Amino acid sequence: MSFALIKTDSASHARRGRLVTRHGIVETPIFMPVGTQGTVKAMAPDELRAVGAQIILANTYHLFLRPGPDVINHFGGLHRFMGWHHPILTDSGGFQVFSLSKLRRITEDGVHFNNHIDGSPCFLSPEISMEIQTALGSDIAMAFDECPPYPCELEYASVSLDRTLRWAQRCRTWGTDQPEKTRPLVFGIVQGAIYRDLREKSARTLVEMDFDGYAIGGVSVGEPEPEMMRAIDHSVPFLPAERPRYAMGLGTPSQIVEMVARGIDMFDCVLPTRLARNGTAFTRFGTLNLKNNPYRLDERPIEEECACATCRTFTRGYIRHLIKAQEILGLRLITMHNLYFYLDLTRQIRNSLDNGTFPRFRERFVADYIKHEAT
């Protein structure tokens, strides 16, 4: 077994776990920084370790287009290519095909699209996605799926889900004739939009296929937060306790805490890196936009008591200057802090689960974060 459940919270569905991959162990709950193009934006691999990253996510769609799996394979896989020798989860490319490219046609076989870089026609299918993810040397591959938009009519959601489930079966079957040591773990993705029955059907059908883990997709696609929480609540009960669960593309710090309470183990989100580039820093008491004038003469670090490299050395006033002057060091320093913040949050969650204090941690954190964020 690649996943061990260490402890469960008695007051919620929160779990403390440990996932074993070919490139090392991942302690869960965990946040995975997003390394879309074979680099977590603005960060070097040693800095990722310094902020506490255990596993990162890479985007199959982007790497498929540039530099291409042949190039990465030539360098001995993505780990060696980018100098990150710890676990990597790859998404399937499905989400980006539907969100970034100009879609041409979905068939039973796969998806024809024009890519967003040079507009040339491309094709991805469950088998091609698995092949690319394996060529990248992924530790955890995701099944190729269609991620329907929000909102989505019941009829389309249902047709799409059935096809996604057939694609999931093809991903599950793919590569079983290959040597085990080159094969990634494979996670299925629960879809079904906002429809309770579809979520249940999706989860139950995937579980029958016996994946190494289960993701919940089609969340964080523009729906209101209560809708997102419901999609999780409608999926989790049908997933086996002894497999890891991953909520894709989530979320804000308080959402992550709430998702842990609902039984989620793994998260990825572009917020810490994307908002950093806009001058926004995360703190326990909500976000700060460091471009704002009040920080001009502010001699404090982004967050008092934060132990990250940014907060140990630099003031809000200096970082504000760098962001205003469009200096790269500014977004580097905020990116570093924000990733540390997210990773430290999951570390604190793990500690509280180890100590049996998660309910109290959850209550306090969410109250502090939401109260200040709203003001």
Add this chain to the structure above:
Amino acid sequence: MSFALIKTDSASHARRGRLVTRHGIVETPIFMPVGTQGTVKAMAPDELRAVGAQIILANTYHLFLRPGPDVINHFGGLHRFMGWHHPILTDSGGFQVFSLSKLRRITEDGVHFNNHIDGSPCFLSPEISMEIQTALGSDIAMAFDECPPYPCELEYASVSLDRTLRWAQRCRTWGTDQPEKTRPLVFGIVQGAIYRDLREKSARTLVEMDFDGYAIGGVSVGEPEPEMMRAIDHSVPFLPAERPRYAMGLGTPSQIVEMVARGIDMFDCVLPTRLARNGTAFTRFGTLNLKNNPYRLDERPIEEECACATCRTFTRGYIRHLIKAQEILGLRLITMHNLYFYLDLTRQIRNSLDNGTFPRFRERFVADYIKHEAT
């Protein structure tokens, strides 16, 4: 005395020296990375130390406009503001006023101009420049000068030089009533365009004013290389051996070696940081443009045998991918290598001067660099 001459080369005018500033010792010949806006582009202060930086340059004009000397003074000076606790040389702002802003009027008093950020009217004079450089906490302040363009008629060069010399006297006199420990070292700047007599007059007049060091300005302003070398040769003989000499805004690696042979001790140049952002890396055998297709599958580091953090970990192929994908890590890695290259070059120059092997080093380095750069 703030400058000690340790050794001189018998076959050229090259010198091995040591400059003492309030924030530490600078071994010369030395290259100074350019930190225009209170940051060396894309680099953190600890990384600057790791690549071997002893002293950096900051631009008075840029910091005067943004964030303003009041802000930097509030944070206890530029060293504390940016977290760099080693020597800083500030330029006077003169060069940028004439090259970046919309000039309005030069008077005996100073220069009226519209700044390049919001176009608002500004004024800089010798006294204001010295005041700002002192407020920044500069270790070495430069006299406020006019840097004439290339080409420049004799008549204008002469009028401009006379005014610049009167401004130099005002810079030399400024602040002599202030406590010595808050005062920077002050360097005069030799001007005179391409005119031998003006260069001699400029150098002789400045030396009478007894500056702590002497810079050669008005070079690297678009003139052909032989013209640049002549400007140096026409200035250096009139400068005292016991004061440091600084060639402003220079140069390529082979130009630096040649300038050392002509008796120059200090250099600054944007080439290593600016070209990095365009994908160009320096090597002993000329530059590489890493965007080029042949590097696509190249598993070598930028430079074999280079000990920088980039070359110890990353391949040309990966860096090429990052640059093509416009990822910040790409320009960070090349910037790191390029600065290491320039700083290691001056370190090798110092070693060869210590060992008495500079003539051989010079011959080999320049031959290797120029031969390959030309192909």
